[in-house]
Amino acid sequence: DIQLTQSPSFLSASVGDRVTITCRASQGISSYLAWYQQKPGKAPKLLIYAASTLQSGVPSRFSGSGSGTEFTLTISSLQPEDFATYYCQQLNSYPLFTFGPGTKVDIK
Amino acid sequence: EVQLVESGGGLVQPGRSLRLSCAASGFTFDDYAMHWVRQAPGKGLEWVSGISWNSGSIGYADSVKGRFTISRDNAKNSLYLQMNSLRAEDMALYYCAKCQVFELKGAFDIWGQGTMVTVSS
Numbered sequence: 174d175i176q177l178t179q180s181p182s183f184l185s186a187s188v189g190d191r192v193t194i195t196c197r198a199s200q201g202i203s204s205y206l207a208w209y210q211q212k213p214g215k216a217p218k219l220l221i222y223a224a225s226t227l228q229s230g231v232p233s234r235f236s237g238s239g240s241g242t243e244f245t246l247t248i249s250s251l252q253p254e255d256f257a258t259y260y261c262q263q264l265n266s267y268p269l270f271t272f273g274p275g276t277k278v279d280i281k
Numbered sequence: 282e283v284q285l286v287e288s289g290g291g292l293v294q295p296g297r298s299l300r301l302s303c304a305a306s307g308f309t310f311d312d313y314a315m316h317w318v319r320q321a322p323g324k325g326l327e328w329v330s331g332i333s334w335n336s337g338s339i340g341y342a343d344s345v346k347g348r349f350t351i352s353r354d355n356a357k358n359s360l361y362l363q364m365n366s367l368r369a370e371d372m373a374l375y376y377c378a379k380c381q382v383f384e385l386k387g388a389f390d391i392w393g394q395g396t397m398v399t400v401s402s
Binding site for chain 2: 174205207209211216217218219222223228260262264265267269270271272273274275
C-alpha cells in the first residue's frame with residue numbers, strides 16, 4: 174500500500190507569510206495527487222488536483238507542484254481564511270485512495 | 282445548486298448494522314463516480330469506499346472490506362453504504378463525496394456535510 178507523509182504536521186504562521194507544505198509518497202504516484210483544505214466543523218474542500226491544477230473558484234495564491242514521490246502545496250500570501258488543516262490524497266493506487274495525516278496551519 | 286446530503290447515521294451497538302444514504306442534486310449523478318470518506322473525532326480523513334458511475338468498479342479500504350457494501354441507485358440519484366458488524370473503530374463522521382470523473386481515479390470535488398456514526402454499547 175502507498176503511504177503518504179506530510180511535513181510539517183503543524184505550522185504557525187502570520188497573515189502575509191508564504192507557506193509551503195510537503196507531501197511524500199512511499200512510492201511513485203505520477204501526478205495523481207490532490208490537496209484539500211478543511212476548517213473546523215466543515216467538510217473538506219478540494220484545492221488542487223493532478224498535483225498542480227487549481228480547482229475552479231480557488232484563489233490563485235494556492236499552488237501545487239511535484240510528481241513521483243514529492244509534492245508541495247504553497248500559499249503565496251497567507252490570508253485569515255486560510256487557517257485550516259490541509260490534507261494530500263493519492264489517487265494512483267486503485268482502489269486505496271489514501272489521505273496524508275494532515276498539516277494544521279495556525280495563527281502565530 | 283450542487284449538493285450532497287447524507288443521512289442514516291446514529292447510535293448503534295457493536296456488531297449491529299447501519300445503512301447510510303447520500304442524496305445528490307444539482308448535477309448528473311450517473312456521470313460520476315462516488316465515494317465515502319470517514320473522519321473519527323479529532324482525527325484525519327480515511328477513504329472508505331468508492332463506486333464508479335455504473336457500479337462496474339468498486340473498491341474498499343482494508344479496514345472495512347467484507348463488512349461494508351457500497352451501492353448506488355442512479356434512478357434515485359442516491360449513494361448508499363451498508364455497514365455490518367460495526368466496531369468501535371468505525372465510529373466517525375461519514376462523508377459522501379463526488380468524484381470529478383466517471384471512474385474511481387479522480388479527485389473529490391463535492392462533499393456532503395457528513396452523518397455521524399456512533400458505535401457503543
